[in-house]
Amino acid sequence: MKFEFLNPTRIVFGAGSLSRLGEFASRYGKRALVVTGGGSIKRNGTFDRAIKSLKDAGVSVYECAGVEPNPRITSVRRGAETARQNGCDMVIAVGGGSVMDASKVMAAAALYDGDPWNMILHGQEKVHVPTEALPITTVPTLAATGSETNCGAVISNEETQEKSFMMTECLYPKVALLDPELTMSVPKDQTAYGVCDLITHVTEGYFNGTGNTPIQDRFAEGVILTAMEYGPKAIADGRDLDARTQVQWAASVALIGWVQSGAGSMGSPVHMIEHTVSAYHDITHATGLSIINPSWMRFAAKTNTSKFVQFAERIFGLPAKGPEDMECALSGIDRFEEFLKSIGCLTRFSELGIDGKLIGTYAKETLRIMHDDKGMLQARTPMSEADIVEVLKAAL
Amino acid sequence: MKFEFLNPTRIVFGAGSLSRLGEFASRYGKRALVVTGGGSIKRNGTFDRAIKSLKDAGVSVYECAGVEPNPRITSVRRGAETARQNGCDMVIAVGGGSVMDASKVMAAAALYDGDPWNMILHGQEKVHVPTEALPITTVPTLAATGSETNCGAVISNEETQEKSFMMTECLYPKVALLDPELTMSVPKDQTAYGVCDLITHVTEGYFNGTGNTPIQDRFAEGVILTAMEYGPKAIADGRDLDARTQVQWAASVALIGWVQSGAGSMGSPVHMIEHTVSAYHDITHATGLSIINPSWMRFAAKTNTSKFVQFAERIFGLPAKGPEDMECALSGIDRFEEFLKSIGCLTRFSELGIDGKLIGTYAKETLRIMHDDKGMLQARTPMSEADIVEVLKAAL
Numbered sequence: 138m139k140f141e142f143l144n145p146t147r148i149v150f151g152a153g154s155l156s157r158l159g160e161f162a163s164r165y166g167k168r169a170l171v172v173t174g175g176g177s178i179k180r181n182g183t184f185d186r187a188i189k190s191l192k193d194a195g196v197s198v199y200e201c202a203g204v205e206p207n208p209r210i211t212s213v214r215r216g217a218e219t220a221r222q223n224g225c226d227m228v229i230a231v232g233g234g235s236v237m238d239a240s241k242v243m244a245a246a247a248l249y250d251g252d253p254w255n256m257i258l259h260g261q262e263k264v265h266v267p268t269e270a271l272p273i274t275t276v277p278t279l280a281a282t283g284s285e286t287n288c289g290a291v292i293s294n295e296e297t298q299e300k301s302f303m304m305t306e307c308l309y310p311k312v313a314l315l316d317p318e319l320t321m322s323v324p325k326d327q328t329a330y331g332v333c334d335l336i337t338h339v340t341e342g343y344f345n346g347t348g349n350t351p352i353q354d355r356f357a358e359g360v361i362l363t364a365m366e367y368g369p370k371a372i373a374d375g376r377d378l379d380a381r382t383q384v385q386w387a388a389s390v391a392l393i394g395w396v397q398s399g400a401g402s403m404g405s406p407v408h409m410i411e412h413t414v415s416a417y418h419d420i421t422h423a424t425g426l427s428i429i430n431p432s433w434m435r436f437a438a439k440t441n442t443s444k445f446v447q448f449a450e451r452i453f454g455l456p457a458k459g460p461e462d463m464e465c466a467l468s469g470i471d472r473f474e475e476f477l478k479s480i481g482c483l484t485r486f487s488e489l490g491i492d493g494k495l496i497g498t499y500a501k502e503t504l505r506i507m508h509d510d511k512g513m514l515q516a517r518t519p520m521s522e523a524d525i526v527e528v529l530k531a532a533l
Numbered sequence: 534m535k536f537e538f539l540n541p542t543r544i545v546f547g548a549g550s551l552s553r554l555g556e557f558a559s560r561y562g563k564r565a566l567v568v569t570g571g572g573s574i575k576r577n578g579t580f581d582r583a584i585k586s587l588k589d590a591g592v593s594v595y596e597c598a599g600v601e602p603n604p605r606i607t608s609v610r611r612g613a614e615t616a617r618q619n620g621c622d623m624v625i626a627v628g629g630g631s632v633m634d635a636s637k638v639m640a641a642a643a644l645y646d647g648d649p650w651n652m653i654l655h656g657q658e659k660v661h662v663p664t665e666a667l668p669i670t671t672v673p674t675l676a677a678t679g680s681e682t683n684c685g686a687v688i689s690n691e692e693t694q695e696k697s698f699m700m701t702e703c704l705y706p707k708v709a710l711l712d713p714e715l716t717m718s719v720p721k722d723q724t725a726y727g728v729c730d731l732i733t734h735v736t737e738g739y740f741n742g743t744g745n746t747p748i749q750d751r752f753a754e755g756v757i758l759t760a761m762e763y764g765p766k767a768i769a770d771g772r773d774l775d776a777r778t779q780v781q782w783a784a785s786v787a788l789i790g791w792v793q794s795g796a797g798s799m800g801s802p803v804h805m806i807e808h809t810v811s812a813y814h815d816i817t818h819a820t821g822l823s824i825i826n827p828s829w830m831r832f833a834a835k836t837n838t839s840k841f842v843q844f845a846e847r848i849f850g851l852p853a854k855g856p857e858d859m860e861c862a863l864s865g866i867d868r869f870e871e872f873l874k875s876i877g878c879l880t881r882f883s884e885l886g887i888d889g890k891l892i893g894t895y896a897k898e899t900l901r902i903m904h905d906d907k908g909m910l911q912a913r914t915p916m917s918e919a920d921i922v923e924v925l926k927a928a929l
Contacts, residue, residue, distance in 0.1 A: 138778050139547030144540070150795060151535030349775065351759045352782055356791075359751025366747065379745065382534050386748055386795065395752075395791045399546060399782065 138350065142398040146286050147312045150386065152378060154316040158187055158229070158276060159194025161312045165272035166226030168197045170247075172216055172240040174204045174232040178278055181322045187231050187276060199223040201243070204232065206421055207293045207300065208239035210254045217246035217253060220271065227272045234282025234334075234422070237275045238290035241308040244270040257292050259301045260505050266305050273310040278319045280371075280385040281331030281423065283338055283392025285313040293416060300416035301506050317378065317385040325372050328384075329480040330423035332368035335388040336361055337407060337426040339396055344437055344444055345517040347401035356396045358451050363387050365452070365476060372480055404515030407433050410525055413503040418491055427482040428489075431474040432532035438466045440518040445469055486533050493533050500525035534746065538794040542682045543708045546782065548774060550712040554583055554625070554672060555590025557708045561668035562622030564593045566643075568612055568636040570600045570628040574674055577718045583627050583672060595619040597639070600628065602817055603689045603696065604635035606650045613642035613649060616667065623668045630678025630730075630818070633671045634686035637704040640666040653688050655697045656901050662701050669706040674715045676767075676781040677727030677819065679734055679788025681709040689812060696812035697902050713774065713781040721768050724780075725876040726819035728764035731784040732757055733803060733822040735792055740833055740840055741913040743797030752792045754847050759783050761848070761872060768876055800911030803829050806921055809899040814887055823878040824885075827870040828928035834862045836914040841865055882929050889929050896921035 149157060162169055169191060178184040191198055201216035220228065220243060228247070230240035245267040246253035255265040275285040284290070289304040323331070343357040364387045370380035390396065410433070411425035438445040443460040449469025450457050457465040474484050483489060500522045504514055513519035520528075545553060558565055565587060574580040587594055597612035616624065616639060624643070626636035641663040642649035651661040671681040680686070684704040689696040719727070739753040760783045766776035786792065806829070807821035834841040839856040845865025846853050853861040870880055879885060896918045900910055909915035916924075 138782065139550070140544075142544040142546070143542075146539075148536075148538040148794070150538070154535070351762065351779060352755055352786055355755025355758065356752055359748055359755060362751065363747045383747060386534065390748055398544070 138399045138401065140399045140401070142394060143306065144286065144309065144394045146310045148286060148315060148389070149312060150315045152316060152318045152382065154314050155183065155186055155276065155319060156190055158274070158314055159190035159192070159196055161314065162191055162196050162227060162229060162274055163194040165274070165311060167195065168199065168223060168225045168227070170201055170216060170220040170223070170225040170228045170243065171198050172201045172204060172228060172230045172232070172236055172243065174206070174236045177322070178231055183278055183319050184231065191229070199225055204236045204239045206235050207415060207419065208235040210257070210292050210294045213239055213242045213246055213253045213292060216240070216243035220247040225271065227274065229274045229276065231276045231278065233277065233279040234284045237277065237282065237284040238292065240275070241270070241273055241288070241290045242292055242303065244273045245307060247271050254294060256303050257294075257301050258303060258506070259294070259297075259299045268307055270307040273308070274312045274314060275310045276314045276316070276319070279323055279327060279331055280317070280320050280381070280388040281334040283335065283388055285310065285315065286389050286393040291412065291422075298416050299506065300412040313389070315385055315389055317382040320381050320385055321375055321378065323375065325375070326481055328372050328375065329368070329482055330421060330427065331388060332364050332372075332384060332480060333427045333477055333482045334423040335391040336364050337423075337430050338391040340430065340434070341405045341407055342397040342400050342402045343448070344434070344441060345403050345405070347403070348444065350400045353396060353398070353400040354447070360387050360391050360396060361452055369480055403517050406514055406516040406520055409507055409514060410499065410503050410528065413499045413506070416502070417495060417499065418489070420489060424483055424489070427477050428484055428486055428532050429528065431470055431477070431484055432528050434470045434473070435467065435531065436524065436528050437516070437518060438463065438470065442466050484532075493530060496526055496529045499529060534795045534797065536795045536797070538790060539702065540682065540705065540790045542706045544682060544711060544785070545708060546711045548712060548714045548778065550710050551579065551582055551672065551715060552586055554670070554710055555586035555588070555592055557710065558587055558592050558623060558625060558670055559590040561670070561707060563591065564595065564619060564621045564623070566597055566612060566616040566619070566621040566624045566639065567594050568597045568600060568624060568626045568628070568632055568639065570602070570632045573718070574627060579674055579715050580627065587625070595621055600632045600635045602631050603811060603815065604631040606653070606688050606690045609635055609638045609642055609649045609688060612636070612639035616643040621667065623670065625670045625672065627672045627674065629673065629675035630680045633673065633678065633680040634688065636671070637666070637669055637684070637686045637706075638688055638699065640669045641703060643667050650690060652699050653690075653697050654699060654902070655690070655693075655695045664703055666703040669704070670708045670710065671706045672710045672712070672715070675719055675723060675727055676713070676716050676777070676784040677730040679731065679784050681706065681711065682785050682789040687808065687818075694812050695902065696808040709785070711781055711785055713777040716777050716781055717771055717774065719771065721771070722877055724768050724771065725764070725878055726817060726823065727784060728760050728768075728780060728876060729823045729873055729878045730819040731787040732760050733819075733826050734787040736826065736830070737801045737803055738793040738796050738798045739844070740830070740837060741799050741801065743799070744840065746796045749792060749794070749796040750843070756783050756787050756792060757848055765876055799913050802910055802912040802916055805903055805910060806895065806899050806924065809895045809902070812898070813891060813895065814885070816885060820879055820885070823873050824880055824882055824928050825924065827866055827873070827880055828924050830866045830869070831863065831927065832920065832924050833912070833914055834859065834866065838862050880928075889926060892922055892925045895925060
C-alpha cells in the first residue's frame with residue numbers, strides 16, 4: 138500500500154441544504170456561471186430555489202443551460218465563453234453527473250486560452266493538464282455519479298465520436314451541496330440506474346485493486362450492501378427521504394476516494410469500454426455499465442477468483458468451499474446480475490437493439506484511447522482486444 | 534443525517550515515505566520548527582533521516598524537543614516561542630499523538646499574541662478560536678491517535694490539573710506523511726495500546742451516533758475488524774510490515790472523519806472521562822481508555838441495546854435472539870474486554886494502583902470541563918455525575 142490521497146471538497150449534506158447555496162457560494166465570489174441540463178429542475182422548482190438562494194446572498198447568475206446527458210465538448214466551450222464574457226468568478230453545477238462533469242471542465246477552460254478538448258485524454262501526444270480553475274460548487278439532483286465530490290470529468294466529442302475523461306486536482310469542487318430532497322422526484326428508472334452506477338464505481342476499484350487491502354474492502358462492501366438495501370426502497374417509493382438519503386450518501390462515498398484510497402486500482406475497464414460504446418450509441422452511461430459489468434466480472438473472475446469469492450460471501454452470504462471456489466464466485470456474479478434486473482436495469486445489449494456488428498470497432502477504439510505499453514487495456518488483468526470482444530459478445 | 538465534512542489534509546502513505554518529507558515540506562517554506570518527544574526517534578535513526586530529507590530539500594531546522602506523553606501547555610508555549618524567534622514558516626511533528634497535538638497548537642500559537650491556553654476548552658467563558666496557523670506536516674511514529682490527519686489536539690495544564698482539547702479547521706495538517714516502517718520498532722505494549730486507542734476512537738462515534746447510519750456503521754466495523762485481525766500480528770512480530778501497514782492505516786482512518794461523518798456523534802464520553810483521570814494520574818491516554826471503555830459500554834448498553842447487539846453480531850459473530858437481546862449485547866462487550874486483555878491492555882484501575890478515593894472528583898471535574906445545558910456530559914445517553922461515578926466504580 139503506497140498512495141497519495143487528497144480530497145479538499147467541503148461536503149454539506151442533508152435535506153434542505155439547497156437553501157444554503159448562496160451562503161457557501163458567496164465565499165467564492167459575486168458572479169456565478171450556473172450550469173444546468175434538461176428542464177426537470179425548472180419544472181420541479183429546484184432551479185428557482187437555487188437562484189433565489191444565490192440572489193439573496195448577492196450573487197449574480199449567468200446561466201449555461203442544456204448540457205447533454207453525455208456532455209459534449211461544444212457545451213463546455215459555450216459555458217467557458219459565457220463565463221469569460223460575463224467575468225464569472227465561480228461555476229455552480231445544478232444537475233446530474235453530466236452537468237457536474239461539464240461544469241468542472243468549463244471552470245478550468247475559463248482560465249485556459251487553448252481549446253478545452255486538449256485537456257481531455259483522447260490518444261493525443263500531449264494532454265494539457267490545467268493547474269487552476271474557477272471555484273466549483275456542485276449541487277447534484279441525482280444520486281449516481283459521485284462527480285459532486287471528485288476531480289474527474291467525462292466529456293464526449295460528437296465530431297470525432299470520442300468519449301474520454303480528465304482528472305486533476307484543480308477540478309475538486311470547493312463545496313458539494315448534497316440535498317437528498319432534490320432527488321425525490323427522480324423517476325424510478327433513473328433511480329435504479331443511479332444505484333447501478335454507484336455500485337459499479339465501487340466494484341471497479343474492488344476488483345481491480347492490488348489485493349490485501351482489508352479496510353478498503355470492508356468500505357466497498359459497506360457501500361454496496363447499503364445501496365442494495367436502500368436502493369430498492371428509493372425505487373419503490375421515491376418520497377422515502379430516508380432511502381433517498383442513504384442512496385445519495387452511498388453515491389457520493391462511492392467516488393469520494395475513501396473506498397479507493399490505497400486500494401491500488403489498476404484501472405476501470407468497465408468504464409473505459411462503456412465510454413466507447415456510448416460514444417457510438419446515445420445510451421446513458423449507467424445503462425452501458427449495467428450491461429457490461431456482469432459480463433466483465435465473469436471474465437475477471439477467471440484470474441481473480443478469490444476476490445469474487447469474497448464478494449459472493451460478504452455481499453450475498455453464499456457459502457464457499459474455499460478461496461478459489463469458482464462456482465461460488467460465479468454464483469455471486471449471477472446474484473449481482475439478478476439484483477440489477479430486479480431493480481429494472483438492462484443487462485444485455487440486445488434489449489437496446491444494439492447488435493454485435495461494431496464490437497471489433499468498440500474494442501479497437503477503447504484501446505486507442507487508453508492502453509499500457511504492451512497495448513493492453515489497464516486493469517488488474519490487462520485486457521487485449523480479443524478479451525474486450527469476448528466481454529462484449531457475452532453481453533449481447 | 535445533516536452534516537458538514539471537510540478534511541483537506543494530503544495523505545502520503547507507504548513504507549519509505551519518510552524520505553519524501555523534504556519534498557513536501559519545501560512546498561510550504563524554508564524554515565521548519567521540528568517538534569519531537571522522547572529520545573526513541575533519535576536512537577532508531579528516524580530523526581536523522583527526517584532532518585536529512587529536510588536539509589537536502591533546502592529546509593532549515595529548528596527543534597523543539599521533549600514534548601511529554603500528555604503534552605503540556607508549557608511545551609506549547611516554548612515551541613511557539615522558538616518558532617517566532619527563528620521566523621519559522623512551518624511546523625513539522627515527528628512523533629506520537631502528543632507530539633502531533635502539541636505541534637498543531639504551536640502552529641496556531643505562533644500566529645497568536647495571547648496565551649495559547651486560551652485556545653483550549655477548559656470551562657472558561659470565552660475560548661479563543663484561531664483562524665490561521667503555520668502549515669503543519671505530521672509524521673507519526675506510532676499507530677494510535679489518528680491526530681496526524683485531523684484538526685484536534687489535547688493539551689494538559691500541569692498547574693491547574695486540567696486536560697482538554699481544541700478542534701478547529703486551521704489545525705488540519707497540510708500533509709500527513711504515514712510511513713508504517715517507522716512504527717516497526719514500537720514495543721509490544723505501546724503497539725497494543727495503539728490498537729486499543731484506535732478502536733476506542735471508532736467505538737465512541739459508533740455508540741454515540743444518532744443511529745440509522747448504515748454506511749458509517751459498516752465503515753466503523755471494518756476498521757475494528759481490521760484492527761482486531763492485524764493488531765495481534767503486529768504485536769506478535771513488530772517487523773511484520775504488512776501488519777504494521779494495516780494497523781497504521783486503521784489508526785489514521787479511525788480519526789480522519791470518514792467513519793464519523795454524518796454519524797451524528799453526540800459526544801465522546803470515554804475520552805472526556807479519561808482526560809480527567811489522566812490529568813490526575815500520569816497514565817497514558819490509551820491505558821485510561823482501555824480501562825474506561827468496556828465499563829462505559831456496559832452502562833451505555835442499557836439504553837442503546839440494539840447497537841450493542843449489532844456490534845456483538847458483526848464483530849464477534851455472536852447470535853442474537855433479537856435487536857434488544859441484552860444478553861447478546863453484554864457478551865459482545867465481554868468479548869471486547871477479553872480482546873483487550875489478550876493483547877496485554879489493562880482493563881481495571883486497580884491494576885495501576887489507582888483506588889476509588891478520587892472518583893467523585895473525576896466525575897465533577899469531567900462535568901466542569903464539558904456539560905450540556907442540563908449539566909450532563911454529552912453522549913448519546915447524557916451522563917450525570919452519578920452515571921460517571923457508576924462507570925468509574927465498575928472499572929476499579
